[in-house]
Amino acid sequence: MPEGSPKTPAKSAAKRPSTAKAGLADEVRKALDADIDRLETGSQMWSHLTLSQRATLMERLASSVGAVAEEWADTAAISKELEPGHPLRGEEWLSGPYGTLTALEAYGSTLRALAAGASPLNAVKIDTAAGGRTRAHVFPLSRVDSLLLSGYTGEIWFEPGVTQRDARESAGLAQLTPSDSGGVGLVLGAGNITSIPVLDVIYELLAHNRVALLKVNPTQDSLVPVFERALAPLIEPGFLKIIRGDGAVGAYLTTHPRISHVHITGAATTFDAIVWGPSKGAGSAATTKRRRENKPKLTKPITAELGGVSPIIVVPGEWSDADLKFQAEHITTMRLQNSGHNCIAGQVVIISRDWAQREDFLAALRTAYDAAPRRSAWYPRSNEKLETAGSTYPNAHWCAGGTRALIEIGADDDASALETTEYFAPVLGVVALTGNGQEFLDAAVAHANDKLIGTLGANVIIDPRTLDTLGDNFEQSMADLRYGTIAINAWTALGFLTPTLSWGGFPGASLEDVESGIGIVHNALLLDRVERSVVRGPFRPFPRSVGAVMRPGTFSVLPKPPWFVTSRTGAGVSEGLTRFRIDRNWVGLAKTLAKAFGA
Incomplete structure (x- = not known):
């Protein structure tokens, strides 16, 4: 939930500490501080939007993402050394614009339900899973999803002790108190899958009422112009700022006093370096001492989606x-x-x-x-x-x-x-x-x-x-x-790509032992106390x-399935499915499905 309201830009500037030791040029620090100034103003504006206005914003985002979908997929494919005509280029359609479009649609439905005074779970079947856990059957929720992913289903299992009533009443997270501000969050984007940083930014906004400063991973630098056009409806009013930068930029921002929260997608070693400090070389002795005394270097909340085996x-x-x-x-x-x-x-x-x-x-x-x-x-x-x-x-x-x-x-x-x-x-x-x-x-x-x-x-x-x-x-x-x-x-x-499912490590991780991360993302029904997703x-x-x-x-x-690396028609089918999400052209979809049977 929100960690507090941001300061006004004027007061923040007056109290801003020196950043001379941050290892950055003055003009870089000033530019980053100015970005945070604008985001703080945007945070105030976000808190005044109604739920219906936020739902409309999701629709605008879907239009702007659709407008750059082909460029997005092509740029991503080129950056990953997939030449034109490569049979695996469809991966970049599915894991980029397709995943983003389905998420925006699902978030829009949730916001419209909340705006009407209903729980996002009202139309969802809820029963009991193993161990007496409450379970919500959150996929498919539409005939389109049933058609495009025939035979696939998805469930949210809540933590033990959560009742059906608890699940319904708490669905909505920060959108239950839309005027409460979560401040400015820092999102350290992933470098492998192109929809990850975009989806993380949207979750910050809707699950926490937190505007975002997104630092992209250097592997995705070529996508920044595409992201800026795709996410223009968030950037223009000051709900998002996208930046490039090296480790020094990330280090400056993670400790910035006006960043209220950090979210990272990456490796556990990177997480530990942010929270505790370097594990090798200069500063490692101080890191060991902080761990021994359980005094993290990072003093603000952090969530993370990390990997594993x-x-x-x-x-x-x-x-x-x-x-x-x-x-x-x-x-x-x-x-x-x-x-x-x-x-x-x-x-x-x-x-x-x-x-x-x-x-x-x-x-x-x-x-x-x-x-x-x-x-x-x-x-x-x-x-x-x-x-x-x-x-x-x-x-x-x-x-x-x-x-x-x-x-x-x-x-x-x-x-x-x-x-x-x-x-x-x-x-x-x-x-x-x-x-x-x-x-x-x-x-x-x-x-x-x-x-x-x-x-x-x-x-x-x-x-x-x-x-x-x-x-x-x-x-x-x-x-x-x-x-x-x-x-x-x-x-x-499939759990990652299904927006109504949650994504993150199993509950129980800590700063001392982060495992595969802390917290969840995606979760477009905005459900609380989620334990896991089952596909x-x-x-x-x-x-x-x-x-x-x-x-x-x-x-x-x-x-x-078109995502199989052995599918002969995966590239064309993945592109066709994405285009259907954009234009809802049923004739085009019929041609795409016919092509799928040639796999």
């Missing part, structure tokens, strides 16, 4: 050859989308050593991992990460001409490096445990909880027959899995999903 739990069952191939491509996508530069990229596949089809599965995985389209590891220091993996695991399989590593941990091998190092690069590992059925699932959940660092997201793949056999025990296992997003027969990235998808694509109509499982009319 994400598991992919493969529950043994009886799979067809087509199942093996499809799920191998599914797992390959979890690792190789965006060349593995994702905080939510699957990194450790957990399988059963006793699974009768273990070798068949591994053979399919090797084939899919090697055959996926080649691309560069473009993120800074990626080659170092790959070299580290190769040095630690000299028996790794190097696929696609040596550009990606597949590490199969043997019975006598040490998996600790694989399980505690977020490679943020195309490195995929396989770890085998004993058991079948519930015995294996219990062991896999415990292994993921206790051996893998991070709590951001976990993936579980299970066929319909096995799911039916496990019954309620499976749901209890999901409750025991301590991750902020769980994807069952889906990838947790469910089809084990089989259409037409093989037809069998799910007659037995437990999920039916879908979708063929291979």
